[in-house]
Amino acid sequence: MSTTTRPMPAKTEPIAAAPHPTLRVYNTLSREKESFRTVRPGKVGIYLCGPTVYDKAHIGHMVGPVIFDCIKRYLEYCGYDVTWVVNITDVDDKLIKKATERGISMLQVAEENIADYEGNLTALGVDQIDHFPRATDCMPEIIQFIEELIERGFAYASDGDVYFDVGRDAQYGKLSNRTLDSVHGEGGETAARKRHVADFALWKSAKPGEPSWKSPWGEGRPGWHIECSAMSRKLLGETFDIHGGGLDLMFPHHENEIAQSECCHAKPMVTYWAHNGLLRAGAVSGKIGGRTEREGGELASASGQPADVVSGKMSRSKGAGGLADLIKRQGGERIRFFLLRTHYRSTVLFNEPAIEEAGVGLESFYRLFKRYTRITGKDFYALKPATKREQGEPASAGGDPVLTAAATCRQKFITAMDDDFNTGGAIGELFELAKVTNKFCDDADLEGKGKTDAAAIAKFTTLLTTIKELASILGIFLHAPAQAGAGGDELLAKVMPLVIELRASARKNKNFAVADKIRDALGPIGVTLEDRAGGTEWSVGEPASAGGPALDGIMQLLIQLRADARAAKDFATGDTIRNQLTAAGITLEDRAGGTEWTKA
Numbered sequence: 011m012s013t014t015t016r017p018m019p020a021k022t023e024p025i026a027a028a029p030h031p032t033l034r035v036y037n038t039l040s041r042e043k044e045s046f047r048t049v050r051p052g053k054v055g056i057y058l059c060g061p062t063v064y065d066k067a068h069i070g071h072m073v074g075p076v077i078f079d080c081i082k083r084y085l086e087y088c089g090y091d092v093t094w095v096v097n098i099t100d101v102d103d104k105l106i107k108k109a110t111e112r113g114i115s116m117l118q119v120a121e122e123n124i125a126d127y128e129g130n131l132t133a134l135g136v137d138q139i140d141h142f143p144r145a146t147d148c149m150p151e152i153i154q155f156i157e158e159l160i161e162r163g164f165a166y167a168s169d170g171d172v173y174f175d176v177g178r179d180a181q182y183g184k185l186s187n188r189t190l191d192s193v194h195g196e197g198g199e200t201a202a203r204k205r206h207v208a209d210f211a212l213w214k215s216a217k218p219g220e221p222s223w224k225s226p227w228g229e230g231r232p233g234w235h236i237e238c239s240a241m242s243r244k245l246l247g248e249t250f251d252i253h254g255g256g257l258d259l260m261f262p263h264h265e266n267e268i269a270q271s272e273c274c275h276a277k278p279m280v281t282y283w284a285h286n287g288l289l290r291a292g293a294v295s296g297k298i299g300g301r302t303e304r305e306g307g308e309l310a311s312a313s314g315q316p317a318d319v320v321s322g323k324m325s326r327s328k329g330a331g332g333l334a335d336l337i338k339r340q341g342g343e344r345i346r347f348f349l350l351r352t353h354y355r356s357t358v359l360f361n362e363p364a365i366e367e368a369g370v371g372l373e374s375f376y377r378l379f380k381r382y383t384r385i386t387g388k389d390f391y392a393l394k395p396a397t398k399r400e401q402g403e404p405a406s407a408g409g410d411p412v413l414t415a416a417a418t419c420r421q422k423f424i425t426a427m428d429d430d431f432n433t434g435g436a437i438g439e440l441f442e443l444a445k446v447t448n449k450f451c452d453d454a455d456l457e458g459k460g461k462t463d464a465a466a467i468a469k470f471t472t473l474l475t476t477i478k479e480l481a482s483i484l485g486i487f488l489h490a491p492a493q494a495g496a497g498g499d500e501l502l503a504k505v506m507p508l509v510i511e512l513r514a515s516a517r518k519n520k521n522f523a524v525a526d527k528i529r530d531a532l533g534p535i536g537v538t539l540e541d542r543a544g545g546t547e548w549s550v551g552e553p554a555s556a557g558g559p560a561l562d563g564i565m566q567l568l569i570q571l572r573a574d575a576r577a578a579k580d581f582a583t584g585d586t587i588r589n590q591l592t593a594a595g596i597t598l599e600d601r602a603g604g605t606e607w608t609k610a
């Protein structure tokens with residue numbers, strides 16, 4: 011039999027020079043970190059295999075989206091124009107089975123679970139995806155792709171099915187390091203229709219009652235692998251830069267994608283194959299900002315724990331469900347931070363105390379941001395840092411030891427991200443920078459005598475702006491925790507009656523200074539009061555200025571009103587504020603530097 015083989019992808023493909031030669035990306039194909047170069051100058055195409063939407067998402071489904079969201083942010087920070095595609099598999103055996111079980115259509119099953127998936131992405135701050143193609147929306151492209159493969163001798167129709175002919179592909183197995191002899195294929199009833207056991211379905215003929223589409227081979231539906239080849243070509247071209255997915259997809263899914271695309275186009279499909287580690291349930295928690303938890307990839311050696319704490323790859327059957335509930339309990343920012351703490355290629359050990367521990371790390375930043383507000387009267391979340399690598403501050407420290415320390419943290423952060431997107435190392439530098447900032451604040455006594463030192467305040471603001479710059483790359487601290495986390499709106503509803511009551515009593519007592527203070531505080535955070543016959547109503551819209559989200563703004567106002575009341579020896583009002591907040595589940599803590607609030 012004559013063999014048509016695809017050519018070896020040439021390393022001399024027109025690949026643009028690297029603007030940042032230090033940026034290196036691990037490539038599963040070469041098993042090496044390679045310097046990052048793009049197919050088209052200044053542009054990056056990323057394709058991530060998305061979910062098969064037959065059930066609700068679990069936290070394991072979020073590992074890839076969170077890390078690639080961060081990778082896209084970093085590449086844009088490095089000056090690239092990035093297009094990121096995540097496909098949605100909405101036709102598949104599991105969806106058909108689920109629809110039959112529940113007595114609803116496959117489309118309904120898909121719609122429900124896509125809504126769940128998108129809600130989870132939003133909660134985790136994943137908002138960088140440019141295209142969400144669905145398999146059922148790409149039928150013409152899929153059928154076209156299969157026709158081309160048949161035409162070029164790499165696929166054959168058999169009894170209403172179409173199979174990829176692995177025997178024609180001399181490079182089959184190159185991604186997962188397999189030989190054809192070691193691949194056993196699906197077997198079963200379809201084995202008789204295939205030339206080689208390892209041949210895989212591009213098109214499956216429809217069984218009675220199954221959802222199906224018309225094709226040159228009869229009614230049927232596509233196999234899973236072909237949709238990714240067709241969608242990536244449609245949206246990113248025949249050759250693109252980064253293909254991501256969980257390690258469990260390397261074989262057979264990605265091996266088959268490469269076979270389809272490279273045989274069809276006689277050119278490389280992807281420059282970098284980037285596989286993220288999987289999430290496992292485990293009793294181990296890592297160090298905040300540390301690099302120990304996942305480093306090295308192997309569970310037992312990375313964690314120092316016996317392997318029996320590990321109950322296997324996170325999946326629905328392991329009881330990992332309820333991501334939406336987990337988000338309600340923990341807040342999306344904590345979960346995102348937890349996932350980014352160490353390197354994406356290693357295994358993530360998941361347990362809820364570890365997420366809480368990540369939350370403790372986040373709280374130390376939130377406290378610093380409140381400190382910034384106390385000192386400057388400004389909102390950390392309104393700071394506008396540099397968005398490009400070349401423009402970051404402090405660009406030149408001018409010999410100042412604090413700014414030099416900050417510049418070093420920033421450089422080390424970038425070095426970590428350049429090293430195959432080492433977010434764990436980068437987070438370690440962010441903690442270091444927070445430490446430098448808090449120490450500067452203490453040394454300069456910014457909450458005391460230093461409060462009027464304009465130069466020191468300016469330096470303090472530069473430090474906070476640098477934290478915001480680096481955190482934005484990780485996609486954290488973009489919004490105040492009341493918005494990023496859970497329960498903000500509920501708390502606001504409990505706290506607003508107190509604000510209204512204080513305003514009414516101030517007006518009654520002709521204490522117009524207090525009434526004005528309340529009015530002035532509400533405007534910038536988007537809270538509106540309306541006096542009506544039945545009482546005062548409140549509503550919250552978009553913040554009218556950079557005043558930040560409502561809950562924290564209201565809390566700062568109440569803390570101020572309580573301090574004013576106490577200063578005026580009006581202890582009754584001071585106590586009312588504290589007691590009503592306690593009833594609403596908010597604790598006030600008076601500290602040397604001012605009062606802080608926490609959710610009980």
Ligand SMILES: [Zn+2]
Binds near residue numbers: 058059238
């Ligand atoms: Zn895929």
